[in-house]
Amino acid sequence: MTFRAALIEQRLDGGRIQDHQADLQDLPEEFLDGAGGDAPVDIDVHYSGINYKDGLALAGKPGVARTSPLIPGIDLVGEVTASADPQFRPGDAVVLTGGGIGEAAHGGLAQRARVSAKYLVKLPEGLSERRAAAIGTAGFTAMLAVLALEDGGVRPESGEVVVSGAAGGVGSVAIAVLNTLGYSVTAVTGRAQEQGEYLRSLGAANLLERSELAETGPALQKRRWAGGIDSAGSATLANILSQTDDGGTVASCGLAQGHDxxxxxxxxxLRGVTLAGINSVTASPELRARAWSRLARDLPMELLDEMTQEITLDQVFDQAEQILAGQVRGRTVVNLAG
Ligand SMILES: NC(=O)c1ccc[n+]([C@@H]2O[C@H](COP(=O)([O-])OP(=O)(O)OC[C@H]3O[C@@H](n4cnc5c(N)ncnc54)[C@H](OP(=O)(O)O)[C@@H]3O)[C@@H](O)[C@H]2O)c1
Known part of the structure; x- marks a missing residue:
């Protein structure tokens, strides 16, 4: 018995990638022997996704794949076929985002997976497998950021909230959720011409050109935001912080502009601004359950469908290049049956 998988093979020397190869392979079931730790869970994977990190790993950029050979894919959704952990049973529909898969352990871009139960979540009632994959790490991260704003006391009546990397996966889900919760959202985008209508359809009240935040500015600037969700890092995040009103909270999710x-x-x-760090990979099981139940409640499914495109496993390599080039809009699910 074999299963189809994307596979990354690299020769690492002192942490540096020397050779990189990524292609589709038919792997024997034994390939997953030893995966998943002491109490592994076997899953028939039905959907995975392409996140920015998957793009980096598939393209052979450093910092994501930490072992070789590696099945990439930081997300998976599917059905449990066997479990050494009593919390899960054959037939359970499950979702796993992060937790080290697609980085240090085999991930979701394959028809089979064997993973640790530690970060596995049963699908919330009423959420389809495809939609759970469409949410994936990016949507889950967006919800963690929304929770950080709420926990920081940012309310819809507090004022305008800014979302950078707006047309990307994290940004798209963040806008849709914030708008549903009653926040007024300014979407920061480098693709206003092309994606302006899309961003407004998700609920963005205002659009701001990415270039307006891209250069470092004064340490304190005119107060514009009650809070923010940032996927860019670098000068964009610095400017958002400098423009955030007293007591506001800004969630730092990503580094699309840079890690500085x-x-x-x-x-x-001087303004009591809070910078909240978001790490979706090792979010606790409790936080995961909280975020997934809020996603099922607060993310309008018709908007999720609108921001989602579906591809097959053989298309993931092209999609990886496109996501790194900033050309992908919203979310991409990979149908493992296709
Ligand atoms: N902390 C975590 O746990 C976590 C989890 C998921 C993702 N992330 C990170 O969050 C970021 C977004 O992830 P994603 O899945 O949403 O990726 P994505 O779909 O590729 O979206 C990134 C968006 O950033 C914007 N962008 C691209 N280049 C930029 C630049 N030079 N300056 C400013 N903005 C730029 C683009 O939006 P516009 O075209 O609208 O400008 C792009 O669509 C990535 O850095 C990712 O690694 C972190």
Whole structure:
């Protein structure tokens, strides 16, 4: 018996990638022997996704794949076929985002997976497998960021909330959820011409050109935002912090512009701004359950469908290049049956 999988093979030397190869292979079931730790769960994977991190791994960029050979894919959705952990039974529909799969352990871009039960979540009632994959790491991260704003006291009546990387996966889901919750959202995008209508359809009240935040500005600027969700990092995040109103919270999710943060302590010590770090990979089981139930409640499914495109496993390599080039809109699910 074999199963179809994307496979990355690399030769690493002192942490640096020397050779990189990524292609589709038919792997024997034994390939997954030893995966999943002490109490592994076997899953027939029905859907995976392409996140920015998957793009990096598939393209042979450093920082994601930490072992070789590796089945990439930081998300998977499917049906349990066997479980050494009593929490899961054959037939359970499950979703796994992060938790190290597609990085240090075999991931979701394959028809079979064997994973640790630690971060596995049963699908919330009423959420289809395809939609759970459409949410994936990006949507889950967007919800963690929304929860961070709420926990920081940012309310719809507090004022405008800014979302950068707006047309990407995290940004698209964040806009749809925030708008549903009653927030007024400014979407920061480098694709206003092309994606403006799309962003408004998700619920963005205002659009802001990415270039307006792309250069480092003064340490304190005119107060514009009650809070923010940032996928860009670098000068964009620094400017958002400098423009955030007293007591506001800004969630840092990503590094699409860069991993640097050219800021000062001024927004923190003179305006009491909070910078909330978001890490979806090792989010606790409790936080995962909270975020998934909120996604099932607060993300309008017709908007999720509108932001989702579906591809097959043989298309993931092209899609990886496109996501790194900033050309992908919203979310991409990979249908493993296709
Ligand atoms: N912390 C976590 O746990 C976590 C989880 C998921 C993702 N992330 C990170 O969050 C970021 C977004 O992930 P994603 O899945 O939404 O990726 P994505 O779908 O590729 O979206 C990224 C978006 O960022 C914007 N962008 C691209 N280049 C930019 C630049 N030079 N300056 C400013 N904005 C730029 C683009 O939006 P516009 O075209 O609208 O400008 C792009 O669509 C990535 O850095 C990813 O690694 C982190």
């Amino acid at each position: 943060l050219p800021t000062t302590v001024m927004p923190f010590i």
